Amino acid sequence: MFRLRKLSRLQRFLAAGLILALLSVGALGTVAAQSSPLHPTFPFLDADGQSVLESGQPVSTMETCGACHDTAFISEHSFHTDVGLSEMMPPGQTSSGRPWDTSPGLFGRWNPLTYRFLSPEGDERIDMTTAEWVSTFGVRHAGGGPAEIGQNGQPLTDLPVYKGDPETHIVDPGTGELIPWDWEESGTVEMNCFLCHTQEPNNDARIVALHDGQFRWANTATLLGTGIVDQVGDQWTWNETAFDDEGSLLENAITIQGPTSSNCAQCHGLVHVESETPLALSGCTPEQWSTITTGQIVSPQRISDSGMNI
Structure with missing residues (x-):
């Protein structure tokens, strides 16, 4: 017959502490398993800060996400948005040494696969203007930066149009001549928070909007298929059933998350x-x-x- 050994006071104290620790870990594990990342509901705002349900305009990520997050700071300090805009320099002075490069980033650096480059002002033969860059290389750009701001720091929509300016013109594919580009009509592309922070962004629809020159709708197009917005032809319509009576998105309408590998893979x-x-x-x-x-x-x-x- 075995006799249980009497535990000392110290041993009993340590045993009790161990049991409490195990119970605590178990309780925390249960809570963690049941919890999920939380994000408050929020309204979709346009560039003027108005509800898109009232204005019918494209969503502004800078206004919508900027209600809680410092989107201006994020956009101004992210290389994903800047892609070389802040490092523009005269042709031939970049680290590549190529006489046609004007920055070390995607915006301004010659692309050897597409064989295209961003033409600087004064080039005898214009290859690619800013508007065409947004339409072509915007598929690998998160928005903001050169898709919103000119090389002089002014919004693209405020730039004066003058003959031969690559920032306010585009090459006519039929004639090869420069024709004015209307930034007010096309709009610009804000930093696209949905592209990196939603589970299933519609990158294909975003790319189509960029190729079609519908720059201001590109971020909205990223939400196509979520039930939040619909498109018929060139018309976009916000689905009121995805919002509550106060104009905020319903809890299950969109899932905000940290960027995953799949989000990064899009570009x-x-x-x-x-x-x-x-x-x-x-x-x-x-x-x-x-x-x-x-x-x-x-x-x-x-x-x-x-x-x-x-």
Whole structure:
């Protein structure tokens, strides 16, 4: 017959502490498992700070998200928005040494795959103007920066139009001549918070809006398919049933989250998150930019477990 050994006071104290600690960890684990990231409901505001339900205008991320977040600071201090605008310099003075580069970033640097470059003022032959850059390379740009602001720091919509200015003209594909670009009509592209902070942004619809020159609607297009906004032809309509009586989004209408690898993949390259499924790459497309230019692939899978022949 076994006899239980009597525990000392210190041993009993330590045992009790251990039990309480385990219970606390268990309780915290239960709470954590049941909780989810919280984001308050909020109204969608246009560029004038009015509800889009009343104005029918495109959503302004700077006004909507800026009601709580310092969107101006974020936009002004992010290279994802700036992409070289703040480092513009005369042609040939960048670190690349190429006589046609005007910045070290996406805005101003020659692209060897598309063979296009942003033409500086005074170029004898204009290749790409600012409006065409937004339409073409905006697919890999989070908005803001050169999609909103001119090289002199003024909003693109405030720039005076004068002959030969690449910031206020676009090349007519039929004649090759410069024709004025109406920034007031097209609008500009604000920093697109939805592209990185929602679960399933509609990047395809955003790209179509950019290609069509509907710059002010590009961020709204990112929400197409959520039930918040609908498009019929060129007309956009806000769905009132996605909002409450006070004009704020319903709780389940949109999920705000921290950026995931899938969000980053929309501009950067191939992301593979299924560790059990062998990764196989069939062809290379410009949508997987970092992959086709550097070979970069984001995946938790071992190379030896993938379907890549490397």
